[in-house]
Amino acid sequence: MAWEAREAFIPDLTPLEQAVRIGLASEGTTIVGDTGDGxxxxxxxxxxxxxxxxxxxxxxxxxxxxYLALVDPEAVAQAxxxxxxxxxxxxxxxxxxxxxxPVIITGxxxxxxxGVFTQHDAGAQGIEAHFGPTAVIAIGDIRLALRTLPxxxxxxxxxxxxxxxxxxxxxxxxxxxxxxxxxxxxxADRILAADTPGATAGNMRRLRFRNVTRPLYPVDLNDPGxxxxxxxxxxxxx
Numbered sequence: 527m528a529w530e531a532r533e534a535f536i537p538d539l540t541p542l543e544q545a546v547r548i549g550l551a552s553e554g555t556t557i558v559g560d561t562g563d564g565x566x567x568x569x570x571x572x573x574x575x576x577x578x579x580x581x582x583x584x585x586x587x588x589x590x591x592x593y594l595a596l597v598d599p600e601a602v603a604q605a606x607x608x609x610x611x612x613x614x615x616x617x618x619x620x621x622x623x624x625x626x627x628p629v630i631i632t633g634x635x636x637x638x639x640x641g642v643f644t645q646h647d648a649g650a651q652g653i654e655a656h657f658g659p660t661a662v663i664a665i666g667d668i669r670l671a672l673r674t675l676p677x678x679x680x681x682x683x684x685x686x687x688x689x690x691x692x693x694x695x696x697x698x699x700x701x702x703x704x705x706x707x708x709x710x711x712x713x714a715d716r717i718l719a720a721d722t723p724g725a726t727a728g729n730m731r732r733l734r735f736r737n738v739t740r741p742l743y744p745v746d747l748n749d750p751g752x753x754x755x756x757x758x759x760x761x762x763x764x
Contacts, residue, residue, distance in 0.1 A: 536744060537561075537703075537728045539721035542575060546583045549697035550590065554715030556696065560594075561703040562724030562732065564679070569701070569725040571597035571676035574619035574629045576699050576722065577668075581629075586666030590696035593685055595671040597622060602672045605635050605661035614663070618672065623725075633670070636689070637662035641673055643687035647709030650681050662688050669695075680705050682713065703728055 539561065540548075549556035563573040576594050585592045601616040608614045612635050620626045641657030658674025669690055679701045682692060692698055692713040700706040703726060707717060721729050730745050740746060 540718045542579045542720045545718045545720045546579050550588050557698050557710045557714040557717045559719040560699050560701045560722050561719050562722035562727040563701045564726040565676035566678045567726035570622035572619050572622050573724045586668045588667050592697040593669045593695050594699040597676045599674040602659050602661050602674050610635050633663040633665040636664050643683045645681035647681045649708050682709050
């Protein structure tokens with residue numbers, strides 16, 4: 527039964543660059559799950575893939591706002607030292623995970639908070655969230671919410687608590703694969719799950735498998751004819 531249903535287990539993911547294009551070109555607000563970098567699944571929350579994709583697509587000059595969050599205590603401290611209204615150049619991302627290259631950005635410090643807010647959306651209402659000192663950096667039309675600590679991105683307060691109303695944005699990225707839909711869904715004209723890298727990647731082809739028998743479905747799948755059924759997995763392959 528599991529083998530017959532195997533295709534149903536593959537998540538419906540949108541390439542990151544395509545998700546950005548859809549959001550910038552479509553009316554209303556597009557909510558996008560950054561599935562690979564979800565802190566609720568153990569990721570560091572400091573992957574710069576989304577930031578790079580936004581900059582590459584010209585979202586900073588789009589005339590419509592894009593929101594994303596990133597964990598970087600060092601960059602937050604620099605923004606706090608500079609103060610609200612200051613123009614800063616920061617090297618952001620991959621300070622905790624160390625599995626990629628930071629991005630150098632230049633922007634204006636718009637908001638500084640202690641990162642504490644009470645969650646109010648379904649599923650977590652009444653729980654106090656602690657993101658640590660947080661800074662919102664405006665990079666043209668991009669609003670980057672830099673925070674000190676990784677935490678569940680399950681509540682819209684992660685943006686509204688730092689002065690970023692969801693309906694003012696064309697694109698809103700959330701580092702979560704599924705649960706964010708409960709809170710963010712009512713504010714979305716469309717919801718996408720982006721195929722992004724990281725510790726919680728939903729695309730199995732992004733994961734490294736070492737101690738498994740091969741072929742492994744769907745990682746090794748080039749053509750459906752490559753697999754005749756569960757028996758193909760009975761013997762180890764090089």
